[in-house]
Amino acid sequence: MNSTTITQSPGVRKGAWTEEEDLLLRKCIDKYGEGKWHQVPIRAGLNRCRKSCRLRWLNYLRPHIKRGDFAWDEIDLIFRLHKLLGNRWSLIAGRLPGRTANDVKNYWNTHLQRKLISPRRQEGKYNNALKITENTILRPRPRTFSSATKPRCNNKSITNTIDKEERHNKEIVLNICGKPTGETTSSIDEGVQWWTSLLENCNEIEEAVGSFDEENKLPSLLHEKNSPPMQKGQSDGWDELWNLLN
DNA sequence: AATTATGTCAACCGCAGTTAT
DNA sequence: CATAACTGCGGTTGACATAAT
Secondary structure, eight states: OOHHHHHOOTTOOOSSOOHHHHHHHHHHHHHHOSOOGGGHHHHHTOSSOHHHHHHHIIIIISTTOOOSOOOHHHHHHHHHHHHHHSSOHHHHHTTSTTOOHHHHHHHIIIIIHHHHTSHHHHTTTTHHHHHHHHHHOOOOOOSSOOTTOOOOOOHHHHHHHTTTOHHHHHHHHHHHHOSOTTOOOOSHHHHHHHHHHHHHHOHHHHHHHOOEETTTTEEHHHHHOOOOOOOTTSOOOHHHHHHHHO
16 A cells, blocks of 8 residues: 555645744654654644655754755765765765755756756767766665674775676675665764765775865865855856866 | 746655564 | 555656746
8 A cells, every 4th residue: 555645635735835834843843853754744733744744844944954055065075976876865965964855956957967968068078977977876775774784895896896786786885885875964973984984995985085184074175175155157166176077 | 018938946756665563 | 474554765846936038
């Protein structure tokens, strides 16, 4: 049976959320915490399906969600992680504090993807980058992992098996990332752990994002690229980014 | 000023994976 | 082990805003 058929009664509300609905949802999460989404509509007194409630919370109401334009280093990171991971938006968003997977996906689709089919790209100038994207994406990744799974990884096994067999991919990604999709690392320590784990275990990733800058808690390439955020009407620095990537 | 085209982004939908029974 | 229930993800849609004609 499809869960949607259970949670969605015929009269369930759709479309844009009202302030009142936001308030009810916020109160509910404050009281009961995140999770148990199937209970949220009832607890909150909302005539919404659980998916809608969850989405509204995750993409809009959750504290510390960042609004507004993406900074240069965020764009840089999105591009590199996308090159590495493909459309793994939740995973990418997990590296961008305050940004949601939906934000990242929307930004990619409306701003970045267009760059990939720019006239210059069509002339073949940047064909290598497209090839790399196709060949080195790590996928798919399990959302949760067995507690019995033991990390076992070395650079050689990673580079030899990436994108060859799904079973291998799962092991690889597990060993590299070691954290279920959907969980975000909110603390600096966790973020540092994530990056160092990545960079220690896979040369390809290090090539993509640079070595880890312990002082600034960032991959060094991101730290070095200290350009100001893009301004409307100015060059967006895309050429520099391409130069870095190729 | 009116109309049309394009861009943006919140929200929906279907599906796959995980957990519970 | 099989099935149902639940969760989370990524693709897509559509409403609204803005720009262009």
